[in-house]
Amino acid sequence: MAMICLDESTSGSITSSSFTVKRSMENSCQMGSGSSAKSNSEIGIEADSKKLPSSKYKGVVPQPNGRWGAQIYDKHQRVWLGTFDEEEQAAKAYDIAALRFRGHNAITNLQHTLEPHKDANELYFLNSHSKDEIVDMLRKHSYTHELEQSEYNICASHGTRKRHRDNWLMDTPVSESELFDVAKEYLFEKVVTPSDVGKLNRLVIPKQQAEKYFPLPTESAAKGVLLNFEDSIGKVWRFRYCYWSSSQSYVLTKGWSKFVKEKNLKAGDRVSFQRSMGPDKKFFIGWRPRNGSSFAEVLDKVKSSATIQAVKVVRLFGVNIFNILETPTSSFVTNNI
DNA sequence: ATTTGTGTTGAC
DNA sequence: TCAACACAAATG
Numbered sequence: 001m002a003m004i005c006l007d008e009s010t011s012g013s014i015t016s017s018s019f020t021v022k023r024s025m026e027n028s029c030q031m032g033s034g035s036s037a038k039s040n041s042e043i044g045i046e047a048d049s050k051k052l053p054s055s056k057y058k059g060v061v062p063q064p065n066g067r068w069g070a071q072i073y074d075k076h077q078r079v080w081l082g083t084f085d086e087e088e089q090a091a092k093a094y095d096i097a098a099l100r101f102r103g104h105n106a107i108t109n110l111q112h113t114l115e116p117h118k119d120a121n122e123l124y125f126l127n128s129h130s131k132d133e134i135v136d137m138l139r140k141h142s143y144t145h146e147l148e149q150s151e152y153n154i155c156a157s158h159g160t161r162k163r164h165r166d167n168w169l170m171d172t173p174v175s176e177s178e179l180f181d182v183a184k185e186y187l188f189e190k191v192v193t194p195s196d197v198g199k200l201n202r203l204v205i206p207k208q209q210a211e212k213y214f215p216l217p218t219e220s221a222a223k224g225v226l227l228n229f230e231d232s233i234g235k236v237w238r239f240r241y242c243y244w245s246s247s248q249s250y251v252l253t254k255g256w257s258k259f260v261k262e263k264n265l266k267a268g269d270r271v272s273f274q275r276s277m278g279p280d281k282k283f284f285i286g287w288r289p290r291n292g293s294s295f296a297e298v299l300d301k302v303k304s305s306a307t308i309q310a311v312k313v314v315r316l317f318g319v320n321i322f323n324i325l326e327t328p329t330s331s332f333v334t335n336n337i
Numbered sequence: 338a339t340t341t342g343t344g345t346t347g348a349c
Numbered sequence: 350t351c352a353a354c355a356c357a358a359a360t361g
Contacts, residue, residue, distance in 0.1 A: 052353075061352060065340060073350050080342055341359065349351080 055087055057109045059094030070138070072097045074131070082139035093138045100126045100134045125150045187213045189272035191290075197265045201257040205241075210250035213273065216243055224253070229273070229285035237285060263287050 052062035061069045063083055068090040070081035081097055084090040091109040098106035125147050126134065137143040188209045190196075196203045205214060216225065224242025231237060240254035265271070268290035276282040 054352080059351085063341075064355095067340085069342070071342085071352085076350080078343080078351090083341065339359100339361080341357100343355105343357080345355090346353085347351105348353100 055090070057087060057091035057094065058107065059098070059109070060087060060090040070094045070097070072101060074101050079131075079135060080139070081135060082141065084141075093143075096126070096143060097134065097138060099123070100129075100131060122147060185275050187273040187275055189270050191270050192265060192267060194267040197260050197267055197269075199257075201253060203239075203252040203256050203271070205250040205252065207248075207250060209273075213275070214241060214250065216241065216250065221245075227252075227283060229283045231284070232286055259285075266290070 052064065055062060055068065059070055059072050059081070061071060063069050067083050067085055068087045069083050070090040070093040072079050072081060072094055079097070079101075081090075081093045084093065088110075095106075095108040095110055098108055128150075129137075134143070137146050188206070190203075190206060190209075192203065210216075214227070221243040222245065224240045227239055227241045229237045229239065237259050238255050239252040239259075241250070241252050243250050259265070265287060266289075270288050270290070272286045272288075274284040274286065276284070
């Protein structure tokens with residue numbers, strides 16, 4: 001008889017009694033075991049069942065008490081990301097870990113909106129911390145707070161580059177090619193004027209920057225040239241670039257209004273330009289709202305520092321992330337801002 | 338007493 | 350890699 005009782009208990013009926021209350025509210029009936037994932041996600045599990053309900057989210061596993069665990073596998077090993085009240089919280093935790101562990105192409109549960117500067121901050125934050133640090137934050141449910149804290153710090157600490165000790169460009173498992181095959185040099189940015197976004201279909205490039213970064217052969221100055229610029233989502237924009245002798249200014253003309261329209265540029269917004277550092281020398285264009293985070297401002301400031309050799313901007317997760325090259329003595333050292 | 342999250346297994 | 354499951358370690 002003892003044997004029978006043990007068999008019954010191991011199947012879960014005893015322990016289930018204490019927690020089925022909450023779970024029974026959330027779930028309903030049980031399905032056949034075979035098919036699983038998709039169907040279970042919408043249907044749920046029977047009230048009295050000893051079976052735990054599968055989550056519809058990747059990396060999310062049910063807990064006996066009705067809560068949800070999050071886990072991710074890395075190097076043949078499970079990494080526990082903590083437990084959460086809500087299934088979606090666990091899913092989000094997995095997503096964050098996936099982005100940190102596997103890069104921007106990682107499959108995630110939630111469809112994250114690609115908001116330019118907000119994402120840049122978060123991705124920069126993610127890669128400025130070790131996997132362990134991110135996991136700790138997730139397990140302690142402090143990730144969001146830490147992230148907000150860091151955004152404040154980034155804006156508040158402009159010149160100081162002490163904040164992050166870990167150099168993600170040096171020790172991160174993110175593949176080097178993934179980072180450097182898209183390395184870009186930050187050139188400059190302009191706060192667009194009302195007429196830059198008006199009906200004139202032109203953007204005035206500040207003379208100094210224009211002559212430095214977009215040199216225009218005098219023979220083609222009036223006629224202009226066509227320049228290609230790739231934006232943060234990989235779309236290529238073609239603008240006519242020429243010199244207007246009447247106003248003695250360099251301008252992007254044909255094609256510009258289309259960019260203004262699609263990006264919904266408003267006066268006061270910032271447009272930035274980058275150039276790939278490889279042999280190809282492609283141009284890139286970016287923009288951010290008037291009150292966006294001040295990465296570009298940081299770059300402009302830190303670039304004027306004597307020890308700064310160059311500012312590298314790399315594209316990661318579809319956004320631009322920058323890196324400083326400086327020469328303390330003779331050797332190169334890479335650092336975070 | 339409860340909850341976490343690890344040990345383990347088998348499917349993909 | 351991944352999640353299902355059982356249960357020991359951890360926690361209150």
